[in-house]
Amino acid sequence: MASVASNWVSPPTRTPLIENLVSGVDRYNPSNVGILEDYLYHQTRSQEYDCLANLAILKLYQFNPDLYNPDVVINILIKALTSAPFPDFNLCISLLDDRAANTNPDEPDPLPSLLPTLTMLYNLLQQCRFPAFWALYRSDEVESLRDNYTVECAGFEDAVRDVVIRAVKAAFTRIGRERLGTYLDLTGSDLDIHVAKLGWSIDSSTGVVTVPPNPDNRIESTVVQENIQLPQLTKVITHASQTA
Structure with a gap:
């Protein structure tokens, strides 16, 4: 980033x-x-x-x-x-x-x-x-x-497809070939060539495109461990007893 x-x-x-x-x-x-x-x-x-x-x-x-x-x-x-x-x-x-109100009729502002x-x-x-x-x-x-x-x-159109690819990489590990085609506005060999350039693979029997792992699409559990020292716990208990 x-x-x-x-x-x-x-x-x-x-x-x-x-x-x-x-x-x-x-x-x-x-x-x-x-x-x-x-x-x-x-x-x-x-x-x-x-x-x-x-x-x-x-x-x-x-x-x-x-x-x-x-x-x-x-x-x-x-x-x-x-x-x-x-x-x-x-x-x-x-x-x-x-500028809508300032449009010159002789030279219209698009x-x-x-x-x-x-x-x-x-x-x-x-x-x-x-x-x-x-x-x-x-x-x-x-x-x-x-x-x-x-x-x-x-x-321009390939730049739009780059936007699509960034989103797909962040959200998917696998995506249907036809669905990806609608996202990229590509079909047939054009779609296959584009997927190959990305280094992604297509399962010819299922039509599923595999998106390689990246930091955004990895599904990993996160374990948060907090260490509370005894003096800190004592303060909490003491404060709770005083306010009870």
Whole structure:
């Protein structure tokens, strides 16, 4: 867990320039927003992720409304979406202003219409309702998000599957192949290949997938032993007799 927190604070892929912008006083310099936006687009192309750098963009937008770029905000939310079960998405939402009333009819802001959908998708991931997530994501209702945004985010669907795998590893030692397929939105050989990459095994006769032991899915009894010294016991008995 410590390594996860360390990578969240300072991802190994973060360059010294971005580290200086995120950690130093230049974090609030509006002239640096272009550098941070370029870094975000690098993240979408390379499957990297840096939450603190993206939060810095949203904070600059908050302080400097004239810098606001809805496409950037949507891409930030898409990247944060696949950080579940971590709260990155909600951290981003907390830095957004209410812009629905400020929509320019000549250049409509896509964020107000997409934000409810993004929030619903995030909630489904948080609740581990994975088949419902995929059903909504594949629906006509989300066509605009898919065609204009997630298609540009390299590895988005696999990043969602990583969220699923983290949940499955924490909750199961064995799971049915078909059930796992609905969680991952994969069937047939695609599912078998994905399971093989994880190092999991499938029993061909029963269709049961075995999830290797890990600290989260081990069922172990815990024995708690308390040692009470005689002087401590004497104090307890004495106090009880005095208050009786």
